[in-house]
Amino acid sequence: MQLVVGRIGRAHGIKGDVSVEVRTDEPELRLGPGAVLLTDPASAGPLTVQSGRVHSGRLLLRFEGVHDRNAAEALRNVMLIAEVDPDETPEDPDEYYDHQLIGLDVFLRDGTRVGELTEVVHLPYQDLLTVERPDGKEVLVPFVTEIVPEIDLAEQRVVITPPPGLIDPDEAEVASSREDAS
Incomplete structure (x- = not known):
């Protein structure tokens, strides 16, 4: 590979x-x-x-x-x-090579499929996961434990817990409306 x-x-x-x-x-x-x-x-x-x-x-x-x-x-x-040998893995079990992640299915904690992980973007201060939605749009998900709590290579899946508006911009408007009402 x-x-x-x-x-x-x-x-x-x-x-x-x-x-x-x-x-x-x-x-x-x-x-x-x-x-x-x-x-x-x-x-x-x-x-x-x-x-x-x-x-x-x-x-x-x-x-x-x-x-x-x-x-x-x-x-x-x-x-x-x-x-790189495709079977090679990092020494730390909480670390992954990009090729291990690309192609994994991405789900919300409730089991709703979000899309497919297509790229890992390495920035100086934080990595981002590029997730292609079923409609073809891309979403950038910060690769941090709070938002990406679970990666299961055996099941070929990633579970994310995004804040409101990250996956669906309409959710951000609903969340901010709720906050305004309180």
Whole structure:
């Protein structure tokens, strides 16, 4: 199975380093020295990580065969893809790889089907689950325990307890009307 683990940003310095937008919870494993990464577009790779370091809060990588700023700049916006064993799981039982979650059915606690989980969006401060509703609309659900209390990989389901208005905007209006009436 292939997972996108990063996107190459700007060149840094003159020796071939590039900044990388990390898209994995385990950069030390997926983006460490010696890691061989496929690329999108495929013509840019594969790339082997020669070295890496953090500078001013950003991950900088140097790839074998990329020795100057021009070669590094040519890699800008290339997606980095790692080959991952589909049976591999994180060490912490409360953590999940994106590929384990994508495709799961999403339900409310009362059993009402909300839709299908189609993407995990990694933001700097919080992850979001993209849920595609049966009508084709997408809903972004904060991936926090209070809203996503249950993930059952064996049953291929996620249970959510969203606040009013997150799934159905009309619920937010009803909830605010009730509060106004009190």
